[in-house]
Amino acid sequence: MTQAHTLTLRPATVADAPLLAAMHSASWQATYRALLPSAFLEREVDAERAAYWRARMEAPGGERRLVLIAELSTGTPVGFVCVERQPGSPWGVLLDNLHALPAHQGIGVGKRLMRAAQDWARAQGEAQLYLYVLDGNTPAIAFYERQGWTYSGSEPDHMGGIDITALRYIYRLDAM
Template sequence: MSTSKHMQNIPALRLRKATPADAALVARMHAQSWAAAYRGILPDTYLDDEVPRERAAHWARRMDEIDAGDGLVLIAELDAAPIGFVCLANPDANGSALVDNLHALPGSRGAGAGSAMLAAAQAWARERGARQLHLSVLEANRPAIGFYESRGWRFAARENDRMGGIDVISLVYTFALD
């Protein structure tokens, strides 16, 4: 019996650097991710009506800033289909690089994109002399908190925030780059 009959097609996960031409794609993934992750946390009208427009405007601006050297956006692709992205900001005066966004599309969770994007974020930040990474996550987003904590991120602070016209609590998590 040939071993090729038993070999499975393993989907190819890759990360690619985003360009300003990817702004609309990143905005769509961001809006889709929020609509799934924040349903029941933020108002439906905000998620369905405002977020797509808001994210489109945000990413059109942000991708120009990224292109000018203010960080990095990587798009995760599984078999060439985009399934997530991570946005990183250059290290601050304290040597901490911000993971500004990390999103995997609903239905693609478990494919390894989140872990791959975090590993790439760590390598990118180290290359820039950062001593740590930091991010904010909504306190009500328990799956995301579990994801970060299971990968060694540590709670650092609790902050009042406002999204979608309501008060929310954001938690700051850090990851030491030893």
């Protein structure tokens, strides 16, 4: 099995938007099978995520955002993180995306990406991060709780053509 020390992180560029979209789609297709409609995951998610990442990576305000791609020493991409400062947010910095590709979960990708997001937020002078996870995504919830994140509420959302509940978790940066 691949060891975590073979991982490297690199900043994503606009040219990486298709790669980010492909990883995001693959993650959702594997993780959300029981949470989102099959039709969305099988026929719509690829195009939807491609449009999302193209727009996101081209959008102004890149200085408020960090997007990193995790790669094995072979250059194989295995995950990514996107964290963004949210001016005026009562919750702090948004950890908007944290994805380790299914075939590479359990080797430290998520932890490494999360630490990079936390370090970046600290360097920005922030005191807290927050994220949303789909209600019912038990493996992700367990992962975040093992990393010291705490539940702080829920909000209605809409994803894949259905109404969902997003659980908000927070992480105090002084919690080491």
